[in-house]
Amino acid sequence: MSQSGKAGQPAVEPDPGSTSPAQRQDTRLDTYVDRYAERAHGMKASAVRALFAVANRPEVVSLAGGMPNIADLPLNVVADGLKDMVLEIGPQAMQYGSGQGEPMLREQICEVMSLEGISADPDDVTITVGSQQALDLLTRIFCDPGDVVLAEAPSYVGALNTFGAYETTVVHVGMDDDGLDPVALREALVRLQQSGQRAKFLYTIPNFQNPAAVTQPVARRKEILAIAEEFDLLIIEDNPYGLLRLSGDPLPAMRAFDSDRVIYLGSFSKTFAPGFRVGWVLAPHAVREKLVLAQEAATLCPPVFSQFAVSSYLSNHDWKGQIESFKSMYLTRRDAMLSGLAEHMPTGTTWTHPDGGFFVWLTLPEGLDSQAMLPRAVSNRVAYVPGTAFYADGLGTRNMRLSYCFPTPERILEGTRRLGDVLAREAELHRTFGISDNQPRIAERSQAPRPNQR
Numbered sequence: 419m420s421q422s423g424k425a426g427q428p429a430v431e432p433d434p435g436s437t438s439p440a441q442r443q444d445t446r447l448d449t450y451v452d453r454y455a456e457r458a459h460g461m462k463a464s465a466v467r468a469l470f471a472v473a474n475r476p477e478v479v480s481l482a483g484g485m486p487n488i489a490d491l492p493l494n495v496v497a498d499g500l501k502d503m504v505l506e507i508g509p510q511a512m513q514y515g516s517g518q519g520e521p522m523l524r525e526q527i528c529e530v531m532s533l534e535g536i537s538a539d540p541d542d543v544t545i546t547v548g549s550q551q552a553l554d555l556l557t558r559i560f561c562d563p564g565d566v567v568l569a570e571a572p573s574y575v576g577a578l579n580t581f582g583a584y585e586t587t588v589v590h591v592g593m594d595d596d597g598l599d600p601v602a603l604r605e606a607l608v609r610l611q612q613s614g615q616r617a618k619f620l621y622t623i624p625n626f627q628n629p630a631a632v633t634q635p636v637a638r639r640k641e642i643l644a645i646a647e648e649f650d651l652l653i654i655e656d657n658p659y660g661l662l663r664l665s666g667d668p669l670p671a672m673r674a675f676d677s678d679r680v681i682y683l684g685s686f687s688k689t690f691a692p693g694f695r696v697g698w699v700l701a702p703h704a705v706r707e708k709l710v711l712a713q714e715a716a717t718l719c720p721p722v723f724s725q726f727a728v729s730s731y732l733s734n735h736d737w738k739g740q741i742e743s744f745k746s747m748y749l750t751r752r753d754a755m756l757s758g759l760a761e762h763m764p765t766g767t768t769w770t771h772p773d774g775g776f777f778v779w780l781t782l783p784e785g786l787d788s789q790a791m792l793p794r795a796v797s798n799r800v801a802y803v804p805g806t807a808f809y810a811d812g813l814g815t816r817n818m819r820l821s822y823c824f825p826t827p828e829r830i831l832e833g834t835r836r837l838g839d840v841l842a843r844e845a846e847l848h849r850t851f852g853i854s855d856n857q858p859r860i861a862e863r864s865q866a867p868r869p870n871q872r
Contacts, residue, residue, distance in 0.1 A: 456563075456585070457563070457583060457584065457585050461579075461582070461583050477799050478796065478799045478800065478801055479799060479800045479801070479825060479829050479830075479832055479833030479836060480800075480801045480821075480824070480825065480833075481755075481800065481801060481802045481820040481821050481822070481825070481830070481833050481834075481837070482801040482802050482803050482819075482821060483803075483821060483824070484628065484776045484777065484821050484823060485692075485821075485823065485824045486687065486688050486691070486692055486744075486776075486823060486824070487744075487747060487748075487751075487823055487824050488691050488692075490740075490743050490744065490747055491690075491691065491740070492735070492740075495731075495734070495735050496691075496731060496735075499727070499730040499731055499734050499735070500727055500730070502730070503726055503727065503730050507726065510722075510726075511722060511723050511726040511727075512722070512723055513722060514718065514719055514722065515719045515720070515722035515725070516719060517710045517711075517713045517714035517718065517719050517720075518543075518544050518545065518706075518710045518713070519543065519544060519545025519698070519719075519720055519725060520545070520722065520725045520726065520729065521540065522729050523545060523696075523725045523726075523728060523729040523732075524540035524541075524543040524545065524698075525540045526729060526732045526733075527540070527543050527545075527684065527698050527700075528540050528543065529732075530661075530684070530732075531671070531673075531682070531684065531700065533661060533668055534657070534660055534661070534668045534669070534670055534671040534674060535670035535671060535674030536671055536673050536674050536682065536700070537674075537677075538677075538700050541703070541706075542700055542701060542702070542703055542706050543698050543699070543700055543706075544698060544699045544701065544706055544709045544710055544713060545696065545697075545698050545720045545725060546696075546697045546698060546699060546713065546720060547695045547696075547697070547717065547720055547721065548685055548687060548692070548695045548696070548697040549656060549658055549683045549684065549685040549687075549697035549698075550576050550580075550697070551697065551716070551717075552683045552697055552698070552699045553576070553577055553580045553621075553654075553656070553683070554580050554583075554716075555699070555709055555712045555713060555716065556619075556654060556681065556699065556709070557580050557581060557584045557586065558584065558712055559705075559708045559709065559712050560618045560619060560652075561581075561584050561586045561618050563584070563585035563586070564585065564586070564587060565586050565587065565618045566586065566587050566588075566589055566610060566615050566616070566617045566618065567581050567586045567587070567588050567589070567617065567618055567619060567620075567621060568588075568589050568590075568591055568603070568606060568607075568617045568619070568620040568621065568651075569581070569588050569589070569590060569591070569620075569621045569622075569810070570590070570591055570593055570597070570598050570621075570622055570623070570627065570630070571590035571591060571592050571593060571809060571813070572590075572629055572630055572779070572805065572808030572809055572813075572814060572817070573588075573590070573621065573623075573808055573809075573810075574623060574628045574629070574656065574808070575629075575803075575807045575808055577621055577656070578808070578809075578810050581621075581810070582810070586618075588810035588811075589606055589610070589617070590809065590810065590811060590813075591603050591606050591620075593627070593630060593632060594632075595632060596632065596633075596634060596635055596638050597622075597624060597627060597630075597632045597633060597634035597638060598622055598624075598634060598638070598642060600638070600641045600642055600645055603620070603642060603645055604645055607645070607649045607651065611649070617651060618652070619651070619652040619653065619654050619681075620642075620646065620651055620652070620653050620654065621654045621656065622634075622642075622653060622654070622655060622656070622672075623655075623656045623657070623658075623659075624639060624655060624657065624660075624669075624671070624672055625657055625659050625660040625663070625668075625669065625774065625775065626659045626662070626663075626772050626773060626774040626775025626776070626777070627775075628658075628659075628775065628776070628777055628819075629777050629779050629803070629805075629808050629819035630770060630777075630779040631770040631771075631772035631775060631777045631778055631779050632770055632772075632779075633669070633772075633773050633774070635669075636669060636670060639670075639672050639675065640675060642672070643672060643675055643676050643679065643680075646676075646679055647676075647679065651679070652679060652681065653672060653676075653679055653680045653681070654680075654681050654683065655671060655672045655673055655680050655681065655682050655683065656683045657671060657682065657683060657684055658683075658684070658685045658687065658688050659688055659774055659775035659776065661688075661689050661741050662688060662689070662741070662744065662745055662748060662774045662775060663745070663773060663774040664745055664748065664749045664752060664772075664773060664774045665749075665773070673700060677702070678702055681699060681700070681701045681702075681705060682699070682700040682701075683697065683698070683699055683700075684697060684698050684700070685697040685698075686728055688776075689737070689740075689741055689744065690728060690731060690737070690740075694721075694724040694727055694728055695721065695724060696720070696721075696724050696725060696728045745774075748774075748776070748822070748823060750827055751822040751823065751825070751826075751827055751830060752772060752822050753827075754822065754827035754828075754830040754831055755778055755820065755822035755830050755834065756769075756771065756778070757831070758830055758831045758833070758834030758835065759778070759780070759820075759834055761831075761834070761835075761838075762834045762835050762837070762838030762839075763780075763834070763837075763838055763841065764783060764838065764841050764842045764845050765783070766782075766783030766784065766845070767780065767781065767782060767783055767841065768780070768781045769781070769820075776821050776822065776823035777819050777820065777821055777822070777823075778819075778820045778821075778822065779805075779817060779818075779819060779820075780802075780817065780818050780819075780820055781816055781817055782816045782817070782818070782841065783841070783845050783848075784816075784848075785845070785848035786816060786841065786844050786845060786848065787815045787816070788802070788804040788805050788806070788814075788815060788816065788817060788818040789804040789805075789806050789815060790815075791840060791841075791844050792804055794840055794843075794844070795836075795837060795840045798836050798837075798839060798840050799836055800833045800836040800837045800840070802818045802819065802820055802837065803818060803819040803821075804817075804818055805817025805818050805819065807819075820837075
């Protein structure tokens with residue numbers, strides 16, 4: 419072991435005349451490493467964010483990030499609304515506000531949620547800096563280090579990173595073609611019960627799940643709620659994509675069936691614009707009080723200017739019609755993705771068929787590793803997110819998430835062609851050199867959905 423000096427100073431040099439073995443000398447890039455809290459060592463960069471620098475290069479077709487396409491927003495309407503807002507209520511919009519959020523926007527949020535069958539009181543709504551902060555605040559007030567959190571397999575990478583930062587233990591629950599599997603959920607709860615543990619909550623994305631892109635039918639939602647009632651389980655329903663169902667009306671939210679056991683998370687990032695960073699939590703009154711205290715400790719108040727901007731948009735623009743415009747645009751892109759996959763993927767590749775949202779979940783032929791082949795894909799000017807980013811237990815090597823929300827249909831088709839070339843070369847290498855595939859099968863461990871196949 420090296421003899422290290424004070425933080426920021428080099429290790430002590432050995433005495434040249436000493437006969438003892440030479441001491442190893444280490445150099446620390448981070449001189450503060452001994453000062454961090456234990457939870458800081460569990461923090462890690464988002465696999466999606468880490469790809470941004472590469473994926474944003476113009477020559478690369480990025481099928482990686484879930485960046486909404488807001489090109490169809492009427493920017494003149496938004497600009498006029500912002501101008502009027504500043505001129506009319508500028509001093510109020512640029513001042514501190516309530517830790518719970520502005521009353522007018524909370525009332526409008528209740529109107530938005532009513533489209534999914536939710537009846538809510540504005541007093542139970544807390545505005546957050548996107549739904550990502552909502553996850554952080556909820557994990558902070560519910561979880562101590564070592565507590566168990568249940569999450570779908572696979573699950574949203576941002577949620578997994580938050581749970582990890584608070585030192586929770588994530589237990590994955592398998593999915594099938596209809597989303598979260600009730601049988602797997604019951605089995606997980608029984609195992610925890612038998613070991614003397616209790617899950618603090620279940621985290622689920624019922625609509626167009628990120629990343630698996632499957633949706634829980636209404637009957638499935640009720641079945642999961644019945645199990646939650648039986649085991650006294652709290653549910654966090656994350657629903658950023660619910661209004662972006664590509665055909666038909668939005669499905670009723672889980673919160674529409676149970677107002678006491680379900681905490682609902684929403685966001686304007688997908689239905690308006692992510693740059694304003696406005697999300698919300700709908701929670702029972704007692705939980706709402708804790709959320710407001712946690713919000714005030716974190717930010718004093720959510721950004722007031724953004725709240726007034728979103729409220730102005732909802733008041734002065736046909737936001738429901740705008741959502742229909744977004745749906746039409748995403749439908750064209752979804753269809754381009756599915757067409758490109760059907761044309762270019764090699765035999766043995768499977769993928770999901772989303773009814774909405776932004777993503778397709780792809781499973782590779784046996785022997786291929788999405789993490790290992792990512793550099794070769796980028797060299798071929800196409801990017802995706804490896805499946806391992808969406809598991810807390812190292813699974814997902816045969817999976818990748820593909821996003822169709824931002825590129826044009828032409829770029830999507832070109833991206834699937836480039837990706838198909840990479841997969842074909844990787845499969846040929848596997849056949850030629852007989853590389854063994856020792857990874858557990860995703861279907862065996864997590865029952866991840868794989869309905870479409872080549």
